[in-house]
Amino acid sequence: MNQQLAGYAPTATVARMENHGNAMLKVAMATGQDLFARTGSVVAYEGFIQYEPNPPAVRQIASSWVTGEGAPLMKCSGDGLLYLADYGADVVVVHLDNDALSVNGTNVLAFDAHLQWGVERVKGMAKFAGQGLWNVRISGTGWVALTSRGTPIVVDCGRGDDETYVDPDALVAWSPALKVKGKRSFKASSLIGRGSGEAYQMAFSGQGIVVVQPSEDSTDRLRIRN
Secondary structure, eight states: OHHHHGGGSOOOOOSSEEESSSSOEEEEEOTTOOEEEETTOEEEEEEEEEEEESOHHHHHHHTTOTTSOOOOEEEEEEEEEEEEOSTTOEEEEEEEEEEEEEEOGGGEEEEETTSEEEEEEOTTOGGGSTTOOEEEEEEEEEEEEEEESSSOEEEETTSSSSOEEEOGGGEEEEOTTSEEEEEEESTTTTTSOSSSSSEEEEEEESSSEEEEOSSOOTTOTTSOOO
């Protein structure tokens, strides 16, 4: 039986964050290298690892998140190996090199605690979403893990002059340097988006990438916020 299961055993650790299969994240934990992770995402760990749910740093930043959804993050510290997952979603590992990424909060799985982060309003979308569309901006040099409902596509928006249009409910992340604007269209209602009536789209232009998942988030990110 051990031989039959040998192919699923952990591989040698070569990076701070790496995939174990498509739907699991392996994090090499060490003292002084803390991690923020989605609450409830730990599926296994080795070594001595401690958890602090809703730490003060998270509460302080989350207080500005007017969506009412909060920031479901916990702080992980210690030494060992940590395995994270989110209901079988694909895991995408990104290493930021003095760079930044704007991420849909529901697609944040984990990131290095030393990275700068905060909740920000997406410019150009307020008139489409009541008080606006809010994302998590992560910047600096370090590791970030995202989730995607299926294998995502990464669209390079700098290849031409045309804008890139995305269904907001399928959006995972994008480069903050991109210009964003909202667009609504009755004609596109059957082309983009699952809802009835007019379709809401996000248009991106400039130099950068957009990460799109092949499944729409059921939380309806453009609903009016209270």
